Amino acid sequence: MRDPSGHLLPNCPQPILESKMARKRFDPRHLPDFTQKRVIDTHMDRLDTTGVSRRDFLALVSAGVAAGAAASALGMPNVAVASGSKKVAYLAWSASTEYNQLVSQGAESAARALGLNYSFFDGQIDSGRQLSQFEQLGTERAIGGFFNILDGSALRRAGQLAQDNQTYFAAIWDSVPWFTPFDVGDYFTLYLNPHEDEAHRGVSRAVYQAVTDRFGEGEVAALTGTPGNWCEISRNAGRDLALAEFPNIRQTASLPGKWLREESLRATEDLLTRNGKLVGLVAQNDDEAQGALTALRNVGLQPGKDFFVGGADGTSLGARAIQDGIQTSTSGNSPVFTGAFLTSWLYDVANGWKPRVAERQLFWKPTVVTRENVDAYVVRYVDNDGVEPFDFRKFSRVLNPDDWDPQAYVYPAETEEIWKGYPRPEGWTLPAPLAEAKAKGEFEQVREEYAAHNNILFDGPSPNLKT
Structure with missing residues (x-):
């Protein structure tokens, strides 16, 4: 047996089948009273309607009721109406x-x-x-x-x-x-x-130029991201392009900061312990740069004077750190x-x-x-x-x-x-x-x-x- 739209129906005794179909037909007497604010708010709380006005909600209800009524009139009890969650x-x-x-x-x-x-x-x-x-x-x-x-x-x-x-x-x-x-x-x-390699090339160039202007030459380090990540590899490539422009700058070490502040703080402490001659560091994002800046301050170094740091992404903290003179550069994504x-x-x-x-x-x-x-x-x-x-x-x-x-x-x-x-x-x-x-x-x-x-x-x- 098939329903009016041609779909196969389960093998049910006819009275039971008709009873099930009847229960699914549209009956306006079963609708909530949407003239009441309390009723509307109750339904909006239960459904996913964050950011939806009561007017929009009622428009959606009206559309659903109209679709249900039309489907019922056409003998299609199982009509689906879009949720409208947007x-x-x-x-x-x-x-x-x-x-x-x-x-x-x-x-x-x-x-x-x-x-x-x-x-x-x-x-x-x-x-x-x-x-x-x-x-x-x-x-x-x-x-x-x-x-x-x-x-x-x-x-x-x-x-x-x-x-x-x-x-x-x-x-x-x-x-x-x-x-x-x-x-x-x-x-x-x-x-x-x-376009990450070009952006990070500019960020790194600014750090290496600051080291050059302050010291004439120097050793620098890098904080990388998550190894193998596309963004990490592209930013590393941009950093290396900039490094090739400064024969007076030597990158002597790198450790993963994994995009996170705490990881980068520890990694920077490790880099400073290994090499006390470092005067610059290029980080993979501004969260890493924030971790590096904390590590520098913890050992008594003055970022922007004794040590130069670059980041990426143009976050609020990164931009303010540049204004404060403690971070050299970031990519304004x-x-x-x-x-x-x-x-x-x-x-x-x-x-x-x-x-x-x-x-x-x-x-x-x-x-x-x-x-x-x-x-x-x-x-x-x-x-x-x-x-x-x-x-x-x-x-x-x-x-x-x-x-x-x-x-x-x-x-x-x-x-x-x-x-x-x-x-x-x-x-x-x-x-x-x-x-x-x-x-x-x-x-x-x-x-x-x-x-x-x-x-x-x-x-x-x-x-x-x-x-």
Whole structure:
């Protein structure tokens, strides 16, 4: 036996079957009284309606009731109505770093501007946990989420979950060498990164120049990230490019800081114990730099006078340390930009916008922040008196089809550029969509289009400042 829509029904006695179908039919007498504020609030508390107004909730209820009534009239008792959660999430490898906290701040601000619900998931340094959190998003019928994942190899599994649950996702930083979004399907919509080797080359150059200006020459050390991580390898490459420009500077040691403050404090203490001649250190991020600065002060060294430190990511603490003269440089990635850009991206793809092939792997160009330009960076991104650094709705092409703005110099990242320095796997070839896009000039077209739309400059004033 089949139901009115043609689906097979279980083998039930007819009276029982009819009774079950009757119970599922729409009956307005069974609805709660949504004219009562108390009833609305009770249901909003029980459901995932964070950030949803009562008006929006009632609109959703009305849509569901209308769909249910229409389905019942057509004889379709098992109608499914979209949950309407409009949820996005940031899946961070750890909530303990200031960078991830600020990424979340940007994502939350963008979500609020776009009318989305938002969640920040702490992976607690466990990629398996991050995958479970992403799978949970799928069961909640969320729009999707974006990863700063601990183990890039887990993105393959994330791609499978995304396809199974039709949940969009994007990723930043770590991945599998020579792995692209086209290896798992359309739901892996974007792999995004700052152009790290160039950014960290500028950060390192500033440290080595400061050592040169103060001492003429000197020995320096490095704090690395998590060994094998894409970001770590790219930043190491940029640091080494800068080191080659300064024959008077000798890097004598390195230890992993693993992106964390406490790890970096201990690693710096170890480096200083091994070599008392060190006068400079390049860290992999500003959290590591903060740990290094603490270690220096603990042994009586004066950062910015006796010793020079560089970081990365442009966090609040990093920028303020540069203002205070104790940190030499950082890469102004603006973590808020990361969260805002990716949240807006997920909003757009969930609302029907489809990125071109050349748009699914992107770089953006960070600003190297030093004493010369840090004040402007702080005014916009750190101590901004509540003036948001971006026009969060302007990121969206769905809301602004003619005048959307990436609000940074964003451009296509070719796979060979992303993974330079990594040996190609035997037999690896560029996925067909990427090869075809390159052949027809799509990469250059996208680069030119993004540049033409970039009217709100990343290193300029906030677009929200009143003149």
